[in-house]
Amino acid sequence: MATDPRPPSPAARRGSTLILAAFALALVGIVAATVAFLPRGDRPSALSVIGGPFRLDSSKGGVVDSQALKGKPFLVFFGFTQCPNICPTTLADLGTLLDTFGAEGGDVQAYYITLDPERDTQAVMQEYMASFTDRITGLTGTPQQIERVARDYRASLKRVPLPGGDYTLEHTLMVYMMDRNGGFAGPLDLNAGHALALKQLRKLVADGRST
Amino acid sequence: MRAHPLSSALLLALGLAAASPAHAHDYSVGPLKIGHPWSRATPGGAKVAGGYLTVTNTGTEPERLTGGTIEAAGRGELHTMSMEGGVMKMAPLPDGLEIAPGQTVTLAPSGNHLMFLDLKTPLKKGERVKGALRFERAGTVPVEFAVESLAAKAPEEKPAAHDHSGHDHGH
Numbered sequence: 001m002a003t004d005p006r007p008p009s010p011a012a013r014r015g016s017t018l019i020l021a022a023f024a025l026a027l028v029g030i031v032a033a034t035v036a037f038l039p040r041g042d043r044p045s046a047l048s049v050i051g052g053p054f055r056l057d058s059s060k061g062g063v064v065d066s067q068a069l070k071g072k073p074f075l076v077f078f079g080f081t082q083c084p085n086i087c088p089t090t091l092a093d094l095g096t097l098l099d100t101f102g103a104e105g106g107d108v109q110a111y112y113i114t115l116d117p118e119r120d121t122q123a124v125m126q127e128y129m130a131s132f133t134d135r136i137t138g139l140t141g142t143p144q145q146i147e148r149v150a151r152d153y154r155a156s157l158k159r160v161p162l163p164g165g166d167y168t169l170e171h172t173l174m175v176y177m178m179d180r181n182g183g184f185a186g187p188l189d190l191n192a193g194h195a196l197a198l199k200q201l202r203k204l205v206a207d208g209r210s211t
Numbered sequence: 212m213r214a215h216p217l218s219s220a221l222l223l224a225l226g227l228a229a230a231s232p233a234h235a236h237d238y239s240v241g242p243l244k245i246g247h248p249w250s251r252a253t254p255g256g257a258k259v260a261g262g263y264l265t266v267t268n269t270g271t272e273p274e275r276l277t278g279g280t281i282e283a284a285g286r287g288e289l290h291t292m293s294m295e296g297g298v299m300k301m302a303p304l305p306d307g308l309e310i311a312p313g314q315t316v317t318l319a320p321s322g323n324h325l326m327f328l329d330l331k332t333p334l335k336k337g338e339r340v341k342g343a344l345r346f347e348r349a350g351t352v353p354v355e356f357a358v359e360s361l362a363a364k365a366p367e368e369k370p371a372a373h374d375h376s377g378h379d380h381g382h
Contacts, residue, residue, distance in 0.1 A: 084290075084327070
């Protein structure tokens with residue numbers, strides 16, 4: 001019973017056209033949203049869609065100004081100290097990774113920005129971050145500063161009330177790899193094992209070095 | 212001067228406890244089997260910690276885990292955690308978790324868990340902290356939580372071969 005292989009039915013083709021159209025529309029939407037967010041005064045590069053300048057209080061005292069990071073790739077991720085599960089394990093895991101990378105001569109600093117500036121003061125961050133490698137610096141600031149940096153990094157954030165009047169936060173867990181120009185180079189993947197993550201770090205450090 | 216028999220017994224007990232801090236420990240309460248309650252060492256000044264364990268209902272009546280806490284915390288709540296598009300979602304479970312006859316409920320870092328709030332003292336790796344679980348039928352059941360390392364995503368004695376932490380297999 002040989003039937004000729006037939007080309008996709010018109011209905012199927014219409015279906016894929018529709019999917020393509022949906023993708024195109026989504027793309028237009030993303031570009032439009034990006035453009036809409038762009039004009040904000042001190043934004044230097046129209047290309048850096050994710051990320052932006054920050055000047056925040058450091059867990060090591062003083063402030064960290066992203067201007068001073070120019071020429072060095074760095075990592076950024078968001079969390080808060082009253083996070084029971086993923087934040088502390090990510091910090092510990094990333095710390096081990098950065099120390100391993102350091103042992104082979106790689107130098108990448110990570111910045112852990114709290115999304116809970118009201119509770120995570122500079123003193124709280126200082127005590128908390130002391131439990132992890134000093135290659136990770138905790139950053140906090142005013143609620144306005146934190147809102148701004150979270151928005152620049154497109155980090156999603158939602159406050160979830162708890163029964164006792166307390167609250168917890170839902171947030172983006174991505175570890176952002178930022179290149180030597182402060183541009184977003186992609187997410188660091190900690191779940192696929194350290195061998196792969198180390199490759200990502202080596203590439204991050206090597207990229208743009210010759211230019 | 213002879214050492215008091217009680218004090219040597221106490222020393223022996225302490226020594227034994229110190230020698231096997233991370234071994235699995237289980238509890239049986241009526242039809243409930245509670246497997247290795249554990250928590251994680253807390254970073255400096257941390258006000259929260261997570262509690263993880265398994266409960267199997269070997270009985271014929273449904274049971275419900277409604278909460279649990281440790282003495283070092285002000286209170287504990289049952290929460291659920293999930294990853295959606297790279298975003299960590301959290302929600303309280305005010306009705307608790309049903310454990311149907313024959314079913315095992317797992318509390319783990321990447322899913323349902325106990326959240327201990329208002330932590331008064333830090334949790335240190337290797338220690339056992341006193342706590343309790345609350346069940347609808349069985350009532351309050353005292354248990355100890357083994358404190359694993361700060362980086363622990365699973366209890367230590369589990370083989371590390373199955374390292375899919377963070378992934379949801381959707382079972």
